[in-house]
Amino acid sequence: MKSFLLKIIAFLSILAAFLALGTVLPATPRAKTSLLFAEPAKDSLLRSVPSPRLILVGGSNVSMSIDSQRLKDSLPYNPINTGIHAAIGLIYMLDHTISFVRKGDVVIVIPEYDQLFGNFAYGHQELLRTFLDVRATPLDSIRWKQISNTYEFIPGYAVSKFAPSEYFRKDGDAVYLRDAFNHYGDSYKRAEKMPPNELVFGQIDTPFNPEIIAEIKTFEKKVNAKGAKMILAFPAFEERSFDNSAAEIAQVEQAYRNNGFIVVGNPTKYRFPNRLMYDTPYHLSAEGVSIRTQMLIKELIEEAHLKRHE
Amino acid sequence: MLFNSIEFAIFLPIVFLLYWFGTRGNLKIQNILLLVSSYYFYACWDYRFLFLLMFSTFLDYFTGIKMHDAKSEGMKKFWFWLSIVINLGFLGIFKYYNFFAESLANSLSMAGFKADFWTLQVILPVGISFYTFHGLSYVIDIYKERIKPERNFVDYSVFVSFFPLLVAGPIERATHLLPQIQRKREFNYNNAVDGLKQILWGLFKKVVIADNCAEYANMVFNNSGEYSGSTHVVAAIFFAFQIYGDFSGYSDIALGTARLFGIDLLRNFSFPYFSRDIAEFWRRWHISLSTWFRDYLYIPLGGSKGGNWMRIRNTFIIFIVSGFWHGANWTFIAWGFLNALFILPSIIFRNNRNNLDIVAQGRTFANFREIVAMVITFTLTVFAWIFFRADNLTEAFQYIGEIFSPSVFSKPENIKNSTVWLLVGFVIMEWLGREEQYAIAKTGHNWPKVLRWIFYYIIVILIFQFRGLSQQFIYFQF
Numbered sequence: 001m002k003s004f005l006l007k008i009i010a011f012l013s014i015l016a017a018f019l020a021l022g023t024v025l026p027a028t029p030r031a032k033t034s035l036l037f038a039e040p041a042k043d044s045l046l047r048s049v050p051s052p053r054l055i056l057v058g059g060s061n062v063s064m065s066i067d068s069q070r071l072k073d074s075l076p077y078n079p080i081n082t083g084i085h086a087a088i089g090l091i092y093m094l095d096h097t098i099s100f101v102r103k104g105d106v107v108i109v110i111p112e113y114d115q116l117f118g119n120f121a122y123g124h125q126e127l128l129r130t131f132l133d134v135r136a137t138p139l140d141s142i143r144w145k146q147i148s149n150t151y152e153f154i155p156g157y158a159v160s161k162f163a164p165s166e167y168f169r170k171d172g173d174a175v176y177l178r179d180a181f182n183h184y185g186d187s188y189k190r191a192e193k194m195p196p197n198e199l200v201f202g203q204i205d206t207p208f209n210p211e212i213i214a215e216i217k218t219f220e221k222k223v224n225a226k227g228a229k230m231i232l233a234f235p236a237f238e239e240r241s242f243d244n245s246a247a248e249i250a251q252v253e254q255a256y257r258n259n260g261f262i263v264v265g266n267p268t269k270y271r272f273p274n275r276l277m278y279d280t281p282y283h284l285s286a287e288g289v290s291i292r293t294q295m296l297i298k299e300l301i302e303e304a305h306l307k308r309h310e
Numbered sequence: 311m312l313f314n315s316i317e318f319a320i321f322l323p324i325v326f327l328l329y330w331f332g333t334r335g336n337l338k339i340q341n342i343l344l345l346v347s348s349y350y351f352y353a354c355w356d357y358r359f360l361f362l363l364m365f366s367t368f369l370d371y372f373t374g375i376k377m378h379d380a381k382s383e384g385m386k387k388f389w390f391w392l393s394i395v396i397n398l399g400f401l402g403i404f405k406y407y408n409f410f411a412e413s414l415a416n417s418l419s420m421a422g423f424k425a426d427f428w429t430l431q432v433i434l435p436v437g438i439s440f441y442t443f444h445g446l447s448y449v450i451d452i453y454k455e456r457i458k459p460e461r462n463f464v465d466y467s468v469f470v471s472f473f474p475l476l477v478a479g480p481i482e483r484a485t486h487l488l489p490q491i492q493r494k495r496e497f498n499y500n501n502a503v504d505g506l507k508q509i510l511w512g513l514f515k516k517v518v519i520a521d522n523c524a525e526y527a528n529m530v531f532n533n534s535g536e537y538s539g540s541t542h543v544v545a546a547i548f549f550a551f552q553i554y555g556d557f558s559g560y561s562d563i564a565l566g567t568a569r570l571f572g573i574d575l576l577r578n579f580s581f582p583y584f585s586r587d588i589a590e591f592w593r594r595w596h597i598s599l600s601t602w603f604r605d606y607l608y609i610p611l612g613g614s615k616g617g618n619w620m621r622i623r624n625t626f627i628i629f630i631v632s633g634f635w636h637g638a639n640w641t642f643i644a645w646g647f648l649n650a651l652f653i654l655p656s657i658i659f660r661n662n663r664n665n666l667d668i669v670a671q672g673r674t675f676a677n678f679r680e681i682v683a684m685v686i687t688f689t690l691t692v693f694a695w696i697f698f699r700a701d702n703l704t705e706a707f708q709y710i711g712e713i714f715s716p717s718v719f720s721k722p723e724n725i726k727n728s729t730v731w732l733l734v735g736f737v738i739m740e741w742l743g744r745e746e747q748y749a750i751a752k753t754g755h756n757w758p759k760v761l762r763w764i765f766y767y768i769i770v771i772l773i774f775q776f777r778g779l780s781q782q783f784i785y786f787q788f
Contacts (some may be wrong), residue, residue: 001330001497008506011763015770072373152316163775202532240533 022158027133028166035187036126038084038179040133040183042122045080048102054079055101057093058110059086060187061235061282067293068184070178073295076307077106081185086282089123089132089149090115090212095141096221103227106306108296109216110233113245116213116252118206122149128157175279201241201281203291213255220261231304232256234267236292240279264299311354312407313563314517321351326570331499337494341464344571348473352436355477359435362400367470369396370445374452374459390453394446401442404434409638437477439635443602444470448484450606465491472573474564477700478557480578480598485573494581495572505569507766511750512562513767519736520555521778522729523548529724531699534709544725548698550692551733554583557596562748581744583691584669587681588652589662591691599635603628621657626650636698641706645697650689666747675716722724732776 054077062083128150276288334338373393376418380386530545561578582594633646700706743749
């Protein structure tokens with residue numbers, strides 16, 4: 001027994017040392033090109049763009065479905081698109097954004113539907129990478145639930161630091177790289193390449209999480225306390241994926257309306273045909289972006305009573 | 311608490327250390343610890359159903375003693391049938407009631423009658439099919455006087471609830487497991503190391519093979535009609551590997567875990583995809599269930615003693631019941647029926663016991679005839695899996711319709727190269743280890759320790775690097 005335990009301890013110690021080393025090593029050259037590293041540039045926009053501002057918050061449904069130039073041309077606000085990746089989790093997005101909100105800002109939150117179900121909003125692998133690779137102060141403001149949601153990705157993250165491809169291959173899809181965003185934060189490169197979307201999301205299979213609604217409510221209060229305004233909107237979502245989760249999407253809409261948020265549009269309006277999608281059920285082609293942005297502008301004016309550009 | 315979760319990685323060492331160090335080798339305390347740990351393990355799924363498990367355990371324990379002590383044959387029968395009816399009653403209510411109610415309502419509505427049956431809004435208690443079958447075999451064996459009842463309630467409860475086998479088997483027999491629970495257990499180094507290796511291989515099968523194949527299979531099965539025929543073929547093959555990696559991986563972890571506690575469980579899988587005919591496949595797939603049906607259904611029905619008609623009838627009965635055991639859905643019944651159909655020629659021509667040995671035993675490569683036989687058997691198995699995976703019969707037939715379309719000759723869509731390479735490596739490892747209990751049982755047996763450890767580290771790293779999106783173990787739903 002003693003020999004057995006000693007060998008187990010030795011085996012696990014070597015493994016633990018290997019994983020610890022992988023965890024503390026700096027981000028690999030390949031990781032540094034990923035879109036997650038767009039966060040500092042977007043933070044810089046949040047710090048420097050003058051008021052009045054329109055801050056768009058969400059995952060890649062926001063970065064890949066809004067034409068901020070058109071927003072700027074139509075509304076008397078300076079848009080900032082903070083969208084990066086849904087799997088960072090809505091909780092991180094809200095926690096991160098609030099410190100940048102100023103008086104007079106309009107914050108438009110557009111969560112992917114999955115954010116309201118299960119623990120998705122507490123982040124996945126991408127959140128772990130954001131905390132460990134991207135942020136200068138990794139553990140600052142991290143929540144316990146985010147840790148419990150992401151710790152299982154630590155071994156895979158650590159092992160990736162030793163993969164040769166992380167150092168010698170840099171041929172990622174240009175659409176999903178750090179420099180794929182324009183000066184508003186919109187992902188603009190997809191227009192150059194447009195593969196059809198082959199992906200269809202199945203039915204959301206985790207339970208609705210009312211905690212997330214409470215988190216949005218808390219965020220709204222903080223935004224209001226700063227003299228700003230929060231508006232909820234719905235993401236553009238590919239039609240078959242939409243139909244697979246129609247009941248869950250209705251539940252989300254119901255929860256938004258029952259909690260007294262300012263909500264613009266409705267989910268059905270944003271049930272988009274596959275021909276307008278790009279690569280995934282939440283990303284839009286150039287034509288899709290144009291249609292979606294126009295719809296949002298109309299709703300912001302008519303339903304949220306934002307002023308039209310003079 | 312999934313076997314591939316951090317919670318289990320914490321739970322297992324704690325129970326292991328308490329078991330070997332905290333009990334000072336006292337068998338009674340060890341068994342109490344196993345029982346408490348098993349109930350905790352089960353409660354992590356859903357504590358409410360723990361009471362159902364306890365009740366089922368007590369019922370079989372009590373009726374077992376009553377049957378044995380009965381003064382008349384009538385009383386013995388009474389206790390026997392009481393246990394059978396209540397056990398099957400629970401299974402019927404929790405697992406099959408809605409199926410029968412809905413099927414009857416549909417049939418009546420097709421005949422022009424309006425029927426609205428009350429359906430139960432309950433979730434299926436995890437492992438109910440497994441622990442019910444545990445209990446049934448115990449009660450039947452006592453009734454048939456093959457064994458005597460266990461009078462120690464803790465020992466009997468451990469037999470039913472031992473956590474490695476509690477939620478998805480293997481389905482144990484009292485004759486095999488109870489004596490091990492009653493016997494003083496000594497720590498055996500080689501057994502424990504072997505157990506850890508089996509756990510490691512089981513994790514690889516589940517987390518890397520099954521979960522990666524699941525992503526692709528789910529994508530296509532959930533959106534059949536969106537993809538080409540060739541993609542449907544690949545997804546069906548991936549599902550075959552998913553269910554094998556998932557269930558045999560689970561069984562490997564269960565067997566390996568039990569060995570850490572000095573207990574040997576029944577083998578559940580023996581490289582079924584290297585079978586040369588369907589009969590051999592069923593001797594190698596979910597062995598503990600196949601032998602259960604053989605011993606408690608097929609043989610009591612007359613087995614193969616009668617003429618061809620009786621053999622055919624009995625074969626169809628056990629395969630259809632086996633399908634129904636998997637779930638309350640016509641798809642499982644169709645899956646069972648198809649397997650019965652596939653095995654029929656060997657039943658009629660009485661060559662179902664032709665391939666009792668291991669394919670290409672003692673050789674590295676199989677010969678052409680063996681390869682052809684394995685490919686045909688695998689193809690039939692994959693075809694039947696389509697029914698097992700589909701949500702309903704219409705979907706299954708649509709799926710098959712998509713396969714038999716001109717697009718079957720196009721290039722399959724969205725396949726990850728990494729998944730294909732992992733599968734190729736996995737099949738090679740399984741082939742090389744097919745004469746052992748599990749594929750890596752003897753791998754590196756004669757290598758220097760450093761190389762052996764490097765080999766294990768490579769498996770660990772592959773698990774970390776290529777783990778697929780976590781999926782529930784498929785057999786938990788049964």
